[in-house]
Amino acid sequence: MHELAITRSILSIVLEKAREVKAGKITKVDLRVGRLTGFVPECIQLQFEVLSRNTEAAGAGLNFQRPPAKLHCRRCNLDYAREDMSITCPECHTMEIDIISGSELSVESIEVE
Ligand SMILES: [Zn+2]
DSSP states (O other), rough: HHHHHHHHHHHHHHHHHHHHHHHHHHEEEEEEEOOOGOHHHHHHHHHHHHHTTSSSTOOOOEEEEEOOOOEEEEEOOOOOESSSSSSTTTTTSSEEEEESSSOOEEEEEEEEO
C-alpha cells in the first residue's frame, strides 16, 4: 500500500496543473516511474481511479514510462542498465554502485479538455 501516498501527490500535482490552465477535465497523464522506485503501475492506476473520483481527473488514463535503471559500478567502473530491482554489478557483483537514474518519479505531462 506504499503507493497510496505517492498516488495522492500525483493527483494533487495533476489537479493543480489543470487549474493553472483552467481545464475542465483531465484525459491523460504521462508518468515517469523509475524501476528502482519499487512502485507498481497497476497499484498506482487503481488508487488513482479511487482517489480521483469527483475531481477533474476522474476517468483519466495513466500512461507509465518505465525507463531502465542506469547504474555505475565504483569497483570496476562499468556502466550498466537494469530492468528489475537487482542492482548489483553484473561483472563483479558488488553493491558499491552509484545510481545514475531509476529512482525518479515524475509527472511528465497531462492532456486536458
Ligand atoms: Zn563492477
